[in-house]
Amino acid sequence: MDFIIQNILNALQWGSFYALIALGYTLVYGVLRLINFAHGDIFMVGAYISFFVAGFLLGPTIGLSPAIAFAVTVPLTMALTSLVGVTLERVAYRPLRRKGAHRLYVVITALMCGLILEYSNLAVLGASRLKFPALLEKQIWHLGGVTLTNLKVLVIVTAILVFVFLQWVVTKTRIGMAMRGISYDKFAIPLMGIPIDTIIVFTFVLGSGFAGLAGLLFAMSYPVLEPFMGMLIGWKAFIAAVVGGIGDIKGAFVGGFLLGFIEVGVVTVFPSTYRDLFAFTILLLILWVKPTGLFGMPQSTKI
Amino acid sequence: MKRLNLFAALLLTVLLAAPAFAADTIKIGFNIPLTGDIPEVGEGSKNAAEMYLADINGAGGLEVGGKKYMLEFIYMDNESKAESAVNAALKLIEQEDVVAIIGPNSSKQAVPGGGTANDNRVPMISPWSTNPDTTFERPWVFRAAFLDPFQGPVVANFAAKKFSAKTAAVLFDVSNDYSKGLAEIFKSSWEAKKLGPVVAFESHGTKDQDFSAQLTTIIAAKPDFIFVPDNYNQVALVIPQARDLGYKGPFMGSDAWGTPDLVKLCGEQCNGQYFSTHYAAAGAKGATKVFIDRYMEKYGAEPADYAALTWDSIGLLVEGIKNAGKVESSPRKMRAAIRDGLAAIKSFDGITGSSKFDEQGDPIKCAVVVKISDAGTFVFEESVCP
Numbered sequence: 050m051d052f053i054i055q056n057i058l059n060a061l062q063w064g065s066f067y068a069l070i071a072l073g074y075t076l077v078y079g080v081l082r083l084i085n086f087a088h089g090d091i092f093m094v095g096a097y098i099s100f101f102v103a104g105f106l107l108g109p110t111i112g113l114s115p116a117i118a119f120a121v122t123v124p125l126t127m128a129l130t131s132l133v134g135v136t137l138e139r140v141a142y143r144p145l146r147r148k149g150a151h152r153l154y155v156v157i158t159a160l161m162c163g164l165i166l167e168y169s170n171l172a173v174l175g176a177s178r179l180k181f182p183a184l185l186e187k188q189i190w191h192l193g194g195v196t197l198t199n200l201k202v203l204v205i206v207t208a209i210l211v212f213v214f215l216q217w218v219v220t221k222t223r224i225g226m227a228m229r230g231i232s233y234d235k236f237a238i239p240l241m242g243i244p245i246d247t248i249i250v251f252t253f254v255l256g257s258g259f260a261g262l263a264g265l266l267f268a269m270s271y272p273v274l275e276p277f278m279g280m281l282i283g284w285k286a287f288i289a290a291v292v293g294g295i296g297d298i299k300g301a302f303v304g305g306f307l308l309g310f311i312e313v314g315v316v317t318v319f320p321s322t323y324r325d326l327f328a329f330t331i332l333l334l335i336l337w338v339k340p341t342g343l344f345g346m347p348q349s350t351k352i
Numbered sequence: 353m354k355r356l357n358l359f360a361a362l363l364l365t366v367l368l369a370a371p372a373f374a375a376d377t378i379k380i381g382f383n384i385p386l387t388g389d390i391p392e393v394g395e396g397s398k399n400a401a402e403m404y405l406a407d408i409n410g411a412g413g414l415e416v417g418g419k420k421y422m423l424e425f426i427y428m429d430n431e432s433k434a435e436s437a438v439n440a441a442l443k444l445i446e447q448e449d450v451v452a453i454i455g456p457n458s459s460k461q462a463v464p465g466g467g468t469a470n471d472n473r474v475p476m477i478s479p480w481s482t483n484p485d486t487t488f489e490r491p492w493v494f495r496a497a498f499l500d501p502f503q504g505p506v507v508a509n510f511a512a513k514k515f516s517a518k519t520a521a522v523l524f525d526v527s528n529d530y531s532k533g534l535a536e537i538f539k540s541s542w543e544a545k546k547l548g549p550v551v552a553f554e555s556h557g558t559k560d561q562d563f564s565a566q567l568t569t570i571i572a573a574k575p576d577f578i579f580v581p582d583n584y585n586q587v588a589l590v591i592p593q594a595r596d597l598g599y600k601g602p603f604m605g606s607d608a609w610g611t612p613d614l615v616k617l618c619g620e621q622c623n624g625q626y627f628s629t630h631y632a633a634a635g636a637k638g639a640t641k642v643f644i645d646r647y648m649e650k651y652g653a654e655p656a657d658y659a660a661l662t663w664d665s666i667g668l669l670v671e672g673i674k675n676a677g678k679v680e681s682s683p684r685k686m687r688a689a690i691r692d693g694l695a696a697i698k699s700f701d702g703i704t705g706s707s708k709f710d711e712q713g714d715p716i717k718c719a720v721v722v723k724i725s726d727a728g729t730f731v732f733e734e735s736v737c738p
Binding site for chain 1: 386387388391392526554555556557559560561562564565566568569572585588589592595596597598613616617618619
């Protein structure tokens with residue numbers, strides 16, 4: 050029994066990262082109908098930003114205690130990472146949108162932006178891995194045969210809070226209504242007096258900011274950073290978002306945790322070689338039954 | 353058509369630019385991981401090679417058959433990937449016309465890279481690869497490191513003695529020839545000791561960062577120690593995660609742990625663990641100490657085992673070239689002469705110990721077990737000879 054509960058906790062933690070990244074994919078897709086393939090790499094950039102922010106705050110010039118440093122690192126990382134996301138939107142996606150390019154070209158641009166982020170990181174910082182400093186004093190709790198760390202709880206709670214927050218923003222606020230409006234008809238919306246560019250920038254701020262938060266938490270949980278750390282997890286989170294129904298906040302959240310549970314579950318029972326085979330076969334079956342994903346709405350055009 | 357012309361022109365430029373094989377230099381290729389999963393390894397190898405090159409060329413070149421020849425080293429990045437190791441080997445052979453190749457280091461790249469070298473009849477020496485398949489039935493491939501069938505029992509015997517262990521667990525990288533091979537050899541040598549079973553034998557992928565599911569299974573099986581024949585970057589994630597999941601027992605590692613980066617990435621949580629390796633820098637004597645001191649002075653860091661083994665590999669190759677007796681102007685003839693020269697070496701005194709060579713071209717030499725001290729340095733624990 051302990052064994053099962055322990056693995057459920059493992060899956061919740063791992064699924065939290067998929068969910069956090071998938072939320073960013075789905076947010077941008079929901080508004081722009083754009084698959085932002087650079088999102089996994091924005092997550093990577095977020096992890097590196099948090100590394101430098103934390104290192105600076107803990108370093109000799111400032112010398113904050115780890116707890117205060119953590120409290121400052123979270124908003125600072127989110128702000129800086131959303132700046133990266135917005136910059137990407139400004140220099141890469143908006144010019145194409147202005148010229149009325151087909152969505153396919155924007156998607157390809159996104160893929161290239163991701164590679165540019167990876168390789169510019171490789172060029173600037175080199176191939177050596179970085180060690181993330183300890184920000185939280187680690188506490189290990191033993192409940193019967195189950196072991197829990199404060200970090201694990203923090204990750205899971207954060208994923209749930211981010212989901213609730215985004216769900217609230219999109220469904221309950223005026224700006225959320227505008228976001229939904231753009232996705233419905235981006236030609237009619239400006240006629241209603243809604244500043245479309247501001248809304249899109251806001252979407253990128255939200256998506257990239259939470260990718261930065263995910264990067265920070267990931268770096269704290271798995272404190273070895275490398276330039277390609279966002280690639281695979283980004284792709285998998287994208288698939289999770291699609292299975293959940295891309296464009297739907299709830300779908301990304303459920304899809305992320307679903308993938309986490311399947312992966313940990315398969316590794317618990319079978320050798321790890323079967324993990325991706327089983328995981329993606331199951332996801333394929335879900336899409337086979339429900340091509341729009343678990344919570345997705347059918348649409349006439351999709352990429 | 354225009355584009356085709358342009359392409360042809362480019363091709364021609366490349367062909368002309370490739371320097372022709374000059375008779376007064378000996379070109380040696382290095383197939384090493386300068387980027388990818390284990391960039392530290394490529395860096396260390398290159399550093400050692402640069403030192404050797406400066407020594408030889410600084411003395412006017414290498415004397416073969418009464419004439420001095422300059423050495424030229426060409427470093428090719430294999431990105432720590434198996435398929436890139438094959439490409440790097442082909443590039444060195446076909447474009448650069450090298451007469452011999454040093455590397456790849458890790459078995460993951462050395463097994464496929466060795467196949468390429470052998471098929472193209474180019475002598476190759478892998479400094480660091482310990483998987484038997486690298487040289488097995490490949491007359492053109494040699495190595496400077498001991499083999500996993502030797503390393504596996506070293507680990508098993510040491511753990512049985514040091515931890516009084518009865519049961520063992522293994523966590524390994526299933527897509528890495530080195531890790532998988534060593535895990536299997538360890539398992540059979542542990543079971544041969546009849547102290548107890550291997551209670552968990554779990555695998556993961558190269559790019560994995562979360563090992564919680566595997567570690568939960570391992571910890572539930574209550575092993576006396578966990579053997580982790582992984583690369584240092586994975587070890588730095590595995591050990592803290594196991595501690596987070598409540599494991600309090602010891603870990604045992606293999607020679608892939610032996611880089612200073614392990615301590616940097618893992619921090620205090622790796623202190624007090626043991627691993628088997630090729631040499632220990634602390635307490636070295638003679639030529640080994642001279643090498644370590646010079647390396648420290650030049651690069652400001654202690655040379656890891658792969659740097660020392662690269663040094664020895666170049667030493668072996670130089671010995672092979674000297675045995676060849678003369679430098680042929682055709683790379684093909686020169687390669688064959690070097691191969692015969694290498695095969696003629698019966699024993700070799702290097703900075704990682706002296707070794708004898710068996711009929712497969714594999715050295716028979718001693719291993720050492722190293723402890724990671726509380727200060728994060730690698731301290732010699734004991735030496736194990738075949």
